[in-house]
Amino acid sequence: MKTNAAEFDLRTPATLGEALALLGEPQGKWRPFAGGTDLMVLLESGNLMHKNFVNLRGFKELRGIEVxxxxxxxxxxxxxxxxxxxxxxxxEFPCLVQAAAQVGAIAIQNRGTIGGNIGNASPAADSPPALLIYDAEIELMSTSGARWVSYDSFHTGYKKTLLGAGELISKIRLPRTTRASGRTVHYFRKVGARKAQAISKVSVAGWAHVEKGVIKEVRLALGSVAPTVVRGKNTENLLKGKVLSPALYEEARSILGGEISPISDIRSTDVYRKRIAQNLLSEFLEHVGLDQ
Ligand SMILES: Cc1cc2nc3c(=O)[nH]c(=O)nc-3n(C[C@H](O)[C@H](O)[C@H](O)COP(=O)(O)OP(=O)(O)OC[C@H]3O[C@@H](n4cnc5c(N)ncnc54)[C@H](O)[C@@H]3O)c2cc1C
Structure with a gap:
């Protein structure tokens, strides 16, 4: 429901150091504001819990793509x-591009940031499954310095993260992997109510390296099926080192069903989400098995 926009305080410090100092003030009063595409929706609907924001948009230290x-x-x-x-x-990271192309529509893609997508900590966000299959790491920065953490460990519960007091996400890095032989498969699929402007009911990202039909390495990540985005590690462990067969497909679907815990909400039901997640796993495995 729309309400009159609540009052809020948005500061634009001159330097990143000043911004970090504000974020580090006692009681954690200040929060980062990046593109504002999540925050402004909360503000308009009257659901914005915090009222004090630090505008990050001017800081070149937080911009750019380096290789x-x-x-x-x-x-x-x-x-x-x-x-x-x-x-x-x-x-090299086509699933991240596919995920980026599915966030809202063009206006949101022009303004919404990857740091905000991670910082918002929604289990339905589009970029996190892709970041998980690419073994992303994120840099967290505060007045005390910077530390890298594995993205896999970042979401600790529903809307809970490893971000400590006064920290912001400064960088995201993706390890570049090359394999001398074999075939690498990248898979991303988001299922929503529409093709655009839809929050996912389920999303699945998969990455696998296959040599002579054997799945040498595999990573699977899912959105909207648990309190956080998750890796399907039990399913990965089953698949690793195996050659695909109809029996393995079925076992993988069953193991995946046991390691996710979707809920029913306004977008979908637990039963539908589980079935679709299993179907998307099958589709991913079809791509993995193409050269057999
Ligand atoms: C119409 C519409 C459609 C949308 N569709 C999608 C969709 O399909 N898929 C999807 O995933 N999302 C969607 N979103 C949500 C949103 O666009 C994304 O989550 C976007 O990535 C948020 O980035 P932002 O820079 O705008 O974040 P902001 O709104 O500025 O911030 C979001 C949250 O992250 C925190 N934050 C921001 N930057 C940092 C940082 N550097 N370090 C730590 N915390 C930080 C903020 O404090 C806040 O809590 C949609 C939003 C709208 C309005």
Missing amino acids: SPQFVVLGALTTFSAIQENELIKK
Whole structure:
């Protein structure tokens, strides 16, 4: 429901250091404000819990996409449009591009940031499953310095994260992996009520490296099926080192069903979400098995 926009305080410090100092003030009064595409919706609906925000948009330290032999590093303010325009990300991390292309519509992709998508900590967000299959790491920064953490460990519960007092997400890095032989499969699929402007009912990202029909490595991640985005680690463990067969398909579907815990809400039901997650796993495995 729309209400009159609540009063809020948005500060625009001159430097990142000043912004970190505000975020580090006692009682955690200040919160980061990036594109505002999540925050402004909460503000308009009267559901904004916090009223004090630090505007990050001017800080070049949080912008840009850098490439080294080991990593692609994205500043937290990287927009979904910038991700889709980057040739290297398109080539090496296509699921992230597919996810970025499914966030809202073009206006949201031009303004919404990857740091905000992670910081908002929704289990239905589009970029996190792709970040999980690519083994992303994120840099958390405060006045005390910076630390890298594995993205896999970042979401600790529904809307809970590893972010400590005064920390913001400054960078996201994706390890660049090359394999001398074999075939690499990238898979992303979001199921929503519509093709655009829909929050996912279920999303699945998969990555696998296959050699002579054997699944040497596999990563599977899912959105909207648990309190956080999750890796399907039991399913991965089953698949790793195996050659696909009809029996393995069925066992994988069953194990996946046992390791996710979707809920029923306004967008879907627990039964539908589980079935669709299993169907998307099957579709991913069809891509994995194509060369057999
Ligand atoms: C019409 C509409 C459609 C949408 N559709 C989708 C969709 O399909 N898929 C999807 O995933 N999302 C969707 N969203 C949600 C939103 O656009 C994304 O989550 C976006 O990535 C948020 O980024 P932002 O920069 O706008 O974040 P903001 O709104 O600025 O911030 C979001 C949250 O993250 C925190 N935050 C921001 N930056 C940082 C940082 N660097 N470090 C720590 N915390 C930070 C903020 O404090 C806040 O809690 C939609 C939103 C709208 C309005």
